[in-house]
Structures are given as C-alpha cells and as structure tokens.
Amino acid sequence: MEQIKYKAVKYIRLSNSDDKIGAGEAYALDVSRKVRATFQMNIKNGYFVGGQAPYGYLKHPDDCHKLIVDEYAAGIVKQIFEMAADGQRINAILERYCERSC
Numbered sequence: 001m002e003q004i005k006y007k008a009v010k011y012i013r014l015s016n017s018d019d020k021i022g023a024g025e026a027y028a029l030d031v032s033r034k035v036r037a038t039f040q041m042n043i044k045n046g047y048f049v050g051g052q053a054p055y056g057y058l059k060h061p062d063d064c065h066k067l068i069v070d071e072y073a074a075g076i077v078k079q080i081f082e083m084a085a086d087g088q089r090i091n092a093i094l095e096r097y098c099e100r101s102c
Helices: 002-006 021-044 071-085 090-101
Strands: 057-059 067-069
Touching: 071 090
Parallel strands: none
Antiparallel strands: 057 067
C-alpha cells in the first residue's frame, strides 16, 4: 500500500473486505450485464432465445434460434381459438381436449 501512495496512484477498493469477493462480485455483475444485453439484442433481431419452443412451434433443425410452425399443433391451436371466439368457456375447451388426451 505504501508503494501505491508513493507513486501517486489513486487506489479504489471494490469492497471493504480484504479478500477478493469484491472483484468476483464485480465480474459476475459485468458478465450478467453482457449476457442480458446479448439476449435483448437477439430478441430485437428476431431470434428465439428460449429453451423450449412454445406450443404450436418447433425449433428449426438447422438453427435453434428460429422457429417453424408445427402443423399438427397449429390445427389444435386454431380450433381452440375458434371455440373461444364462438363464446365457449375456457373450462369447456379444456374438458374437450382433456377427453381426447386423457
């Protein structure tokens, strides 16, 4: 510490503790910000960044950041929306599809 004062270097601590926790926390925060920024940039550019494709879609076999329509599931989704548009209650829609799959 004496050498730092002698050379007129300003010393700023990240933490009050004597160990390297402060530097580790700063590194983790920096990595977190970079990962978040990358996710936001990918979303803005239209890339899929989730782990599992939403119902009605499949991940593209060549590019996991693109989605393609699952034709089978798309038909079910269309039926559900048509039933809802016709005024059927959510419970009635659920009962209909539970009867088919249960």
